[in-house]
Amino acid sequence: MKVSIVGAYNSKFGAFVKRDRETGEVEDLKSFYELLTEAGAGAIADAGLEAKDIDAIWVGSCSPSLFVNQEHVGPLALEIDPEGLLFKPTTRTEGACATSSLAIYNAAYAVASGRFKNVLAIGVEKMNTLDTAGVTHALSCCSYWPEEGNKGMTFPGLFAELGKAYQEKEELSPEQLRIMLAHVSALNYRNGIQNPLAHFGPGSIPDINKLTTAEAILNLPESGKGSNPMIAPPLRLHDCSLITDGAAAVVLTSSDNAKANFNHAVELSGIGHVTDRMMLKERIGRLHELRATRHAVDLALKEAGATVDDLDLAEVHDCFTINQLLCVEAIGLSESGRAGYDFMSGKYDPDSDCPINLSGGLKSKGHPVGATGASMHALVYKQLVGEPIGVAAKGNPEVGMTVNIGGSGVTNCVSVMRRLK
Template sequence: MSKASIIGAYNTAFGAFVTKDKQSGLMTDTKTYYDLLIEAGRGAIADAGLDAKDIDAIYVGSCSPAGFVNQEHVAPIAAEIDPALRFKPMTRCECACASSSVALYDAIYAIEAGRARHVLVIGVEKMNLLPTPQMTHVLACCSHWPSEGSKGWTFPMLFAEYAKGYQSHYGIPTETLEQMLWTVGALGYRNGAENPLAHVRNGPQTVADIMKLNELDERGRSKNMMIAAPLRLHDCSLVSDGAAALVITQTANVSNKARAVEIAGIGHSVERLPENVRPNMYELMAGKDAVAKAYKEAGITAADVDLVELHDCFTINQILSTEALGLSADGRAGFDYLDGRFTRDDRVAINLSGGLKAKGHPVGATGASMHTLIYKQLIGEPIGVPAKKADIGVTFNVGGSAVTNCVSVLRKL
């Protein structure tokens, strides 16, 4: 079976593309959902050196456009990229924050089946038009509604359960866990400071900087407030707007190998949706299964990986994902981060983009963005911090509370 390869990609800037009237609270769109989708799609086709007529199918990953911007049936928006795309098959995929990784996998299946030669994959989300309570509600619909969302459980609360389970299982003192989480957060901010597309480029770049934000002011308030113990504000990813897109084809069709990256292996594993029925709330069990599948298909081990873009929706998930990927022993990732591992100078670098913590997290766009960033690193056109060594990169994208787990191994041709 011939593998698929990425031959072009594009990432929009990530940010909050709205203005807010302080008196009325009304939001005004400055870059719409439609703008973002079209920009990313056009950019990827151009980057692949193709014309729109060469695209045979389009898959769009988007988490909750109806909730965020009152628009369902979003895949046909891609027809506005270019008139030549009219009448092409277009499909939307939804798997919470893993929506565009799943869209990519569906595109791969179309390539492998011989139904399409060139496929465009777009991930997009526009989150900042909603006030925080409404935005939180839309995201809560990605949890198990009867046992979680309807009971007032938010995603910080759901991932806090993993943090508490991890701390308890490995007997980690609270002060040590805090240092681990702050170290992870600071690393993301340092890398994000050099990413020209990042949502936040001026975040606190050291543990000391984050600790300073923990202090209470004269009114008893903190700039790093506790959201869901032990997770504070700076343990949480951003609410972002943005899009990313990829063009893929069969590796056998690649004409310019210098700008092609093979998708050497994928793993797609799904956990039970409610957290209260899962054992082992101290590890990503389905994540480990997805990693094993992707590594096996690609014929690699963790020792072969040079760089990773992983799903740091919360700092605890970066620690859990590092272990799931086999880059740290179980229970040791936090200590490895404390020891200075996984920086741009390490054998394997993690989230050189700044990750969801600094680059941003427009949920439907995140998977496509991860693949775009690794692709650009592997062809020698890095966005932000360049990798020290770049032959094999891995993406680890999560949907929901570690429910949908998508792992891709990308290899330079």
């Protein structure tokens, strides 16, 4: 695809609320609206453009009606610059945790069609105004409600089913899998505490408590303060991503225009957008792998004219640590059943040939569901143009991949990104 990203922005991720534990009253410290406009304005500025240069806007937000009582969010992007953006077309996308990858893809298709010259794609979510029960309900609406969410099946529970299937298929003991997953968490924490934008960044709980080794995580108590309790076997607290507020955005234009008129350009060289059946019960027998993700990887690599060996870094969807194992196997970086061993050996550490989640991933950077895909693209873009945020990939990286998944392996969005200049 001859479309490139020429500017990107990622807000600070975190829990931007102040909660009174006695009354339950919540004070919003950075609103949904502020996050949206901050990211959009930041990406436009990073591209060296003005708002009037943007021809159309796509906004990805997963569940704003449940999180902040707001629908019809596309037009809110005009508040970035009401005069410069007045009358510009806006569209909202939704695809669970892959919501803003879909915003980017639709923006890219619009550029590729020749309809628009410069397009802005934003991802945003404000989750922490709700309590845990409210967040759980909102996210459960991204499952198959009649038979999953409505029956009390949460996303930790859904991904636990993938974990159990993987454990059985690969004949792993509970302790073996627990050790593997602890190595995944530790890697993400080590990377995240060096990312100034991460929810679990410098000075956060993993940093203060030195949860940067698998041993430290494995030695946490089962209950009480500072514990690592079981959430949905085999997944524990430190296997789960964070409830996060945040936003990210990118500006896209044609690759020809990017090369001629912009300081930096990273081509969206290949896209794999694949959908699997939503109901987990309809995928019984293949829950040990992300088959649809693998198909999306193949499509993206083929379009980009690349192979797995060309990848210099990847940001993958570690909503739960088990999914990080499944993602690297779906990419083909690890053979089936070998990802856990590879993480234990340090194969995906920052100094490796293809480091995974230099940002800290969803586990440490945070997972504002509607912003996650845009954040992945924004941070890979920054790595490839030599402006890394947090841990830098070694050498002079040219090719990166994002693997963003909505639902329990349902909406699969894989991008191959290649630096042009």
